Amino acid sequence: xxxxxxxxxxxxxxxxxxxxxxxxxxxxxxxxxxxxxxxxxxxxxxxxxxxxxxxxxxxxxxxxxxxxxxxxxxxxxxxxxxxxxxxxxxxxxxxxxxxxxxxxxxxxxxxxxxxxxxxxxxxxxxxxxxxxxxxxxxxxxxxxx
Amino acid sequence: xxxxxxxxxxxxxxxxxxxxxxxxxxxxxxxxxxxxxxxxxxxxxxxxxxxxxxxxxxxxxxxxxxxxxxxxxxxxxxxxxxxxxxxxxxxxxxxxxxxxxxxxxxxxxxxxxxxxxxxxxxxxxxxxxxxxxxxxxxxxxxxxx
Numbered sequence: 001x002x003x004x005x006x007x008x009x010x011x012x013x014x015x016x017x018x019x020x021x022x023x024x025x026x027x028x029x030x031x032x033x034x035x036x037x038x039x040x041x042x043x044x045x046x047x048x049x050x051x052x053x054x055x056x057x058x059x060x061x062x063x064x065x066x067x068x069x070x071x072x073x074x075x076x077x078x079x080x081x082x083x084x085x086x087x088x089x090x091x092x093x094x095x096x097x098x099x100x101x102x103x104x105x106x107x108x109x110x111x112x113x114x115x116x117x118x119x120x121x122x123x124x125x126x127x128x129x130x131x132x133x134x135x136x137x138x139x140x141x142x143x144x145x
Numbered sequence: 146x147x148x149x150x151x152x153x154x155x156x157x158x159x160x161x162x163x164x165x166x167x168x169x170x171x172x173x174x175x176x177x178x179x180x181x182x183x184x185x186x187x188x189x190x191x192x193x194x195x196x197x198x199x200x201x202x203x204x205x206x207x208x209x210x211x212x213x214x215x216x217x218x219x220x221x222x223x224x225x226x227x228x229x230x231x232x233x234x235x236x237x238x239x240x241x242x243x244x245x246x247x248x249x250x251x252x253x254x255x256x257x258x259x260x261x262x263x264x265x266x267x268x269x270x271x272x273x274x275x276x277x278x279x280x281x282x283x284x285x286x287x288x289x290x
Binding site: 099121126141 | 184202203206207209210214217261264265267269270272273274275276277278279280281283284287288
Protein backbone atom coordinates (compact mmCIF):
# COMPACT_ATOMS: atom_id res chain seq x y z
CA UNK A 1 0.00 0.00 0.00
CA UNK A 2 1.30 3.43 -0.93
CA UNK A 3 2.23 5.65 1.98
CA UNK A 4 -0.19 8.63 1.97
CA UNK A 5 1.43 12.05 1.70
CA UNK A 6 1.45 14.29 4.76
CA UNK A 7 -1.31 16.39 3.17
CA UNK A 8 -3.48 13.34 2.54
CA UNK A 9 -2.95 12.02 6.08
CA UNK A 10 -3.77 15.40 7.63
CA UNK A 11 -6.86 15.75 5.39
CA UNK A 12 -8.04 12.37 6.70
CA UNK A 13 -7.40 13.56 10.27
CA UNK A 14 -9.46 16.69 9.53
CA UNK A 15 -12.40 14.58 8.31
CA UNK A 16 -12.15 12.56 11.53
CA UNK A 17 -12.20 15.78 13.58
CA UNK A 18 -15.39 16.91 11.78
CA UNK A 19 -17.04 13.59 12.62
CA UNK A 20 -15.87 13.79 16.26
CA UNK A 21 -17.35 17.29 16.65
CA UNK A 22 -20.64 16.05 15.18
CA UNK A 23 -20.68 13.05 17.51
CA UNK A 24 -20.05 15.17 20.61
CA UNK A 25 -23.12 17.21 19.72
CA UNK A 26 -25.14 14.00 20.10
CA UNK A 27 -23.20 12.84 23.16
CA UNK A 28 -23.36 16.02 25.23
CA UNK A 29 -27.16 16.17 25.41
CA UNK A 30 -27.24 12.69 27.02
CA UNK A 31 -24.83 13.65 29.80
CA UNK A 32 -25.10 15.83 32.88
CA UNK A 33 -22.84 17.66 35.30
CA UNK A 34 -19.18 16.60 35.31
CA UNK A 35 -19.54 14.27 32.32
CA UNK A 36 -21.23 17.00 30.30
CA UNK A 37 -18.41 19.40 31.15
CA UNK A 38 -15.88 16.78 30.09
CA UNK A 39 -17.74 16.32 26.80
CA UNK A 40 -17.72 20.07 26.24
CA UNK A 41 -13.95 20.20 26.84
CA UNK A 42 -13.39 17.25 24.54
CA UNK A 43 -15.46 18.86 21.80
CA UNK A 44 -13.49 22.11 22.21
CA UNK A 45 -10.23 20.19 21.76
CA UNK A 46 -11.51 18.66 18.51
CA UNK A 47 -12.63 22.09 17.30
CA UNK A 48 -9.18 23.54 18.01
CA UNK A 49 -7.51 20.76 16.03
CA UNK A 50 -10.02 21.16 13.20
CA UNK A 51 -9.33 24.90 12.98
CA UNK A 52 -5.57 24.39 13.10
CA UNK A 53 -5.75 21.75 10.36
CA UNK A 54 -7.86 23.96 8.08
CA UNK A 55 -5.25 26.73 8.41
CA UNK A 56 -2.35 24.32 7.96
CA UNK A 57 -3.78 22.61 4.87
CA UNK A 58 -4.87 25.90 3.32
CA UNK A 59 -1.44 27.46 3.90
CA UNK A 60 0.25 24.45 2.36
CA UNK A 61 -2.02 24.70 -0.69
CA UNK A 62 -3.42 21.25 0.00
CA UNK A 63 -6.94 19.93 -0.37
CA UNK A 64 -9.21 20.90 2.51
CA UNK A 65 -12.00 18.32 2.70
CA UNK A 66 -15.44 19.82 3.33
CA UNK A 67 -17.46 19.14 6.47
CA UNK A 68 -20.70 17.22 6.01
CA UNK A 69 -24.14 17.89 7.41
CA UNK A 70 -24.21 14.60 9.28
CA UNK A 71 -22.17 11.51 10.05
CA UNK A 72 -23.32 7.95 10.61
CA UNK A 73 -22.84 6.94 14.23
CA UNK A 74 -21.64 3.38 14.89
CA UNK A 75 -24.62 2.82 17.20
CA UNK A 76 -27.56 4.92 18.39
CA UNK A 77 -27.05 7.26 21.34
CA UNK A 78 -30.11 6.91 23.50
CA UNK A 79 -28.90 7.32 27.08
CA UNK A 80 -25.92 8.08 29.31
CA UNK A 81 -24.36 4.62 28.89
CA UNK A 82 -24.44 4.70 25.08
CA UNK A 83 -23.21 8.33 25.10
CA UNK A 84 -20.18 7.41 27.21
CA UNK A 85 -19.47 4.37 25.03
CA UNK A 86 -19.61 6.50 21.90
CA UNK A 87 -17.35 9.14 23.47
CA UNK A 88 -14.65 6.53 24.11
CA UNK A 89 -15.15 5.19 20.58
CA UNK A 90 -14.89 8.65 19.01
CA UNK A 91 -11.60 9.30 20.81
CA UNK A 92 -10.13 5.95 19.73
CA UNK A 93 -11.17 6.48 16.10
CA UNK A 94 -9.83 10.01 15.94
CA UNK A 95 -6.63 8.82 17.61
CA UNK A 96 -6.30 6.21 14.84
CA UNK A 97 -6.23 8.91 12.14
CA UNK A 98 -3.50 10.83 13.94
CA UNK A 99 -1.57 7.61 14.45
CA UNK A 100 -1.77 7.01 10.71
CA UNK A 101 -0.37 10.50 10.12
CA UNK A 102 2.81 9.66 12.10
CA UNK A 103 4.32 7.65 9.24
CA UNK A 104 3.70 10.44 6.71
CA UNK A 105 5.17 13.24 8.79
CA UNK A 106 8.47 14.26 10.37
CA UNK A 107 9.64 16.94 12.77
CA UNK A 108 7.06 19.36 14.13
CA UNK A 109 4.23 17.77 12.11
CA UNK A 110 4.95 14.38 13.62
CA UNK A 111 5.14 15.90 17.11
CA UNK A 112 1.71 17.44 16.50
CA UNK A 113 0.27 14.10 15.34
CA UNK A 114 1.74 12.30 18.34
CA UNK A 115 0.36 14.91 20.76
CA UNK A 116 -3.13 14.38 19.30
CA UNK A 117 -2.83 10.58 19.45
CA UNK A 118 -1.73 10.72 23.10
CA UNK A 119 -4.38 13.25 24.14
CA UNK A 120 -7.24 11.31 22.54
CA UNK A 121 -6.04 7.94 23.84
CA UNK A 122 -5.91 9.36 27.37
CA UNK A 123 -9.37 10.84 26.94
CA UNK A 124 -10.73 7.48 25.78
CA UNK A 125 -9.36 5.98 28.98
CA UNK A 126 -11.08 8.71 31.03
CA UNK A 127 -14.40 8.00 29.31
CA UNK A 128 -14.07 4.28 30.04
CA UNK A 129 -13.38 5.16 33.67
CA UNK A 130 -16.49 7.37 33.80
CA UNK A 131 -18.52 4.57 32.19
CA UNK A 132 -17.14 1.93 34.56
CA UNK A 133 -15.77 -0.04 31.59
CA UNK A 134 -12.83 -2.41 31.95
CA UNK A 135 -10.13 -2.69 30.90
CA UNK A 136 -9.48 1.03 30.96
CA UNK A 137 -6.80 0.84 28.31
CA UNK A 138 -6.05 -0.88 25.00
CA UNK A 139 -2.62 -2.37 24.21
CA UNK A 140 -1.94 -0.33 21.04
CA UNK A 141 -4.00 2.89 21.09
CA UNK A 142 -5.09 3.97 17.62
CA UNK A 143 -4.05 0.74 15.91
CA UNK A 144 -6.73 -0.60 13.58
CA UNK A 145 -8.20 -3.78 15.02
CA UNK B 146 46.56 -8.85 36.93
CA UNK B 147 49.07 -9.34 34.13
CA UNK B 148 47.23 -12.42 33.03
CA UNK B 149 43.96 -10.49 32.80
CA UNK B 150 45.63 -7.75 30.82
CA UNK B 151 47.19 -10.26 28.45
CA UNK B 152 43.81 -11.90 27.93
CA UNK B 153 42.33 -8.62 26.89
CA UNK B 154 45.11 -7.69 24.53
CA UNK B 155 45.56 -10.97 22.67
CA UNK B 156 42.24 -11.10 20.78
CA UNK B 157 42.73 -7.49 19.75
CA UNK B 158 46.11 -8.30 18.25
CA UNK B 159 44.57 -11.28 16.55
CA UNK B 160 41.98 -9.05 14.98
CA UNK B 161 44.58 -6.69 13.65
CA UNK B 162 46.64 -9.47 12.16
CA UNK B 163 44.09 -11.76 10.66
CA UNK B 164 40.72 -10.04 10.44
CA UNK B 165 41.57 -6.80 8.74
CA UNK B 166 38.87 -7.16 6.12
CA UNK B 167 36.12 -7.78 8.64
CA UNK B 168 33.43 -5.16 8.71
CA UNK B 169 32.76 -3.71 12.16
CA UNK B 170 29.72 -5.26 13.83
CA UNK B 171 26.54 -3.36 12.90
CA UNK B 172 25.47 -0.93 15.63
CA UNK B 173 22.71 -2.29 17.85
CA UNK B 174 19.19 -1.35 16.79
CA UNK B 175 18.11 1.89 18.51
CA UNK B 176 14.88 0.15 19.58
CA UNK B 177 16.73 -2.68 21.34
CA UNK B 178 16.70 -0.88 24.74
CA UNK B 179 12.93 -0.41 24.43
CA UNK B 180 12.43 -4.17 24.38
CA UNK B 181 14.17 -4.41 27.75
CA UNK B 182 12.34 -1.34 29.02
CA UNK B 183 8.96 -2.90 28.17
CA UNK B 184 9.90 -6.17 29.86
CA UNK B 185 11.10 -4.30 32.95
CA UNK B 186 7.80 -2.43 33.11
CA UNK B 187 5.86 -5.70 32.82
CA UNK B 188 7.97 -7.14 35.66
CA UNK B 189 7.33 -4.08 37.85
CA UNK B 190 3.57 -4.42 37.36
CA UNK B 191 3.62 -8.13 38.15
CA UNK B 192 5.65 -7.51 41.31
CA UNK B 193 3.17 -4.86 42.47
CA UNK B 194 0.19 -7.08 41.62
CA UNK B 195 1.71 -9.87 43.70
CA UNK B 196 2.39 -7.55 46.62
CA UNK B 197 -1.07 -5.97 46.42
CA UNK B 198 -3.59 -8.54 45.19
CA UNK B 199 -6.39 -5.97 45.44
CA UNK B 200 -4.70 -4.11 42.55
CA UNK B 201 -4.19 -7.22 40.41
CA UNK B 202 -7.29 -6.68 38.25
CA UNK B 203 -6.04 -3.26 37.31
CA UNK B 204 -2.33 -4.05 37.01
CA UNK B 205 -2.27 -7.39 35.22
CA UNK B 206 -3.80 -6.16 31.93
CA UNK B 207 -1.19 -3.39 31.85
CA UNK B 208 1.59 -5.92 32.47
CA UNK B 209 0.27 -7.91 29.49
CA UNK B 210 0.30 -4.76 27.38
CA UNK B 211 3.98 -4.14 28.15
CA UNK B 212 4.79 -7.74 27.26
CA UNK B 213 2.88 -7.30 23.98
CA UNK B 214 4.93 -4.16 23.28
CA UNK B 215 8.19 -6.08 23.88
CA UNK B 216 7.03 -8.84 21.54
CA UNK B 217 6.08 -6.40 18.79
CA UNK B 218 9.29 -4.36 19.14
CA UNK B 219 11.38 -7.53 19.03
CA UNK B 220 9.58 -8.64 15.87
CA UNK B 221 10.21 -5.28 14.21
CA UNK B 222 13.94 -5.28 14.98
CA UNK B 223 14.30 -8.99 14.23
CA UNK B 224 15.38 -10.38 17.58
CA UNK B 225 13.79 -12.97 19.82
CA UNK B 226 12.17 -11.65 22.97
CA UNK B 227 14.55 -12.17 25.87
CA UNK B 228 13.07 -14.24 28.67
CA UNK B 229 11.32 -12.22 31.32
CA UNK B 230 14.03 -13.24 33.78
CA UNK B 231 16.58 -11.16 31.90
CA UNK B 232 14.63 -7.97 32.50
CA UNK B 233 16.45 -5.58 34.78
CA UNK B 234 15.58 -6.28 38.40
CA UNK B 235 13.14 -3.72 39.70
CA UNK B 236 12.92 -2.18 43.12
CA UNK B 237 10.61 -3.90 45.57
CA UNK B 238 7.05 -2.50 45.40
CA UNK B 239 6.03 0.02 48.02
CA UNK B 240 4.34 -1.42 51.09
CA UNK B 241 1.13 0.54 50.59
CA UNK B 242 -1.04 0.27 47.45
CA UNK B 243 -1.14 4.00 46.75
CA UNK B 244 2.65 4.18 46.99
CA UNK B 245 2.94 1.25 44.59
CA UNK B 246 0.62 2.98 42.13
CA UNK B 247 2.57 6.24 42.38
CA UNK B 248 5.82 4.38 41.72
CA UNK B 249 4.35 2.73 38.61
CA UNK B 250 3.06 6.09 37.40
CA UNK B 251 6.55 7.54 37.73
CA UNK B 252 8.02 4.61 35.75
CA UNK B 253 5.42 5.10 33.02
CA UNK B 254 6.12 8.82 32.81
CA UNK B 255 9.84 8.24 32.26
CA UNK B 256 9.08 5.46 29.78
CA UNK B 257 6.65 7.71 27.90
CA UNK B 258 9.44 10.26 27.48
CA UNK B 259 11.88 7.71 26.10
CA UNK B 260 9.27 6.36 23.67
CA UNK B 261 8.44 9.92 22.57
CA UNK B 262 12.10 10.51 21.68
CA UNK B 263 12.21 7.18 19.83
CA UNK B 264 9.05 8.04 17.87
CA UNK B 265 10.42 11.45 16.85
CA UNK B 266 13.62 9.86 15.54
CA UNK B 267 12.05 6.78 13.93
CA UNK B 268 11.80 6.01 10.21
CA UNK B 269 8.27 6.13 8.76
CA UNK B 270 7.63 2.38 9.02
CA UNK B 271 8.22 2.38 12.79
CA UNK B 272 6.55 5.65 13.72
CA UNK B 273 3.00 4.33 14.16
CA UNK B 274 4.00 1.45 16.44
CA UNK B 275 6.10 3.78 18.58
CA UNK B 276 3.27 6.31 18.69
CA UNK B 277 0.93 3.63 20.04
CA UNK B 278 3.50 2.73 22.69
CA UNK B 279 3.84 6.39 23.74
CA UNK B 280 0.05 6.67 23.96
CA UNK B 281 -0.30 3.38 25.86
CA UNK B 282 2.20 4.55 28.47
CA UNK B 283 0.24 7.80 28.84
CA UNK B 284 -3.07 5.94 29.26
CA UNK B 285 -1.49 3.73 31.94
CA UNK B 286 -0.71 6.81 34.02
CA UNK B 287 -4.37 7.82 33.70
CA UNK B 288 -5.58 4.33 34.60
CA UNK B 289 -3.40 4.32 37.73
CA UNK B 290 -4.86 7.57 39.07
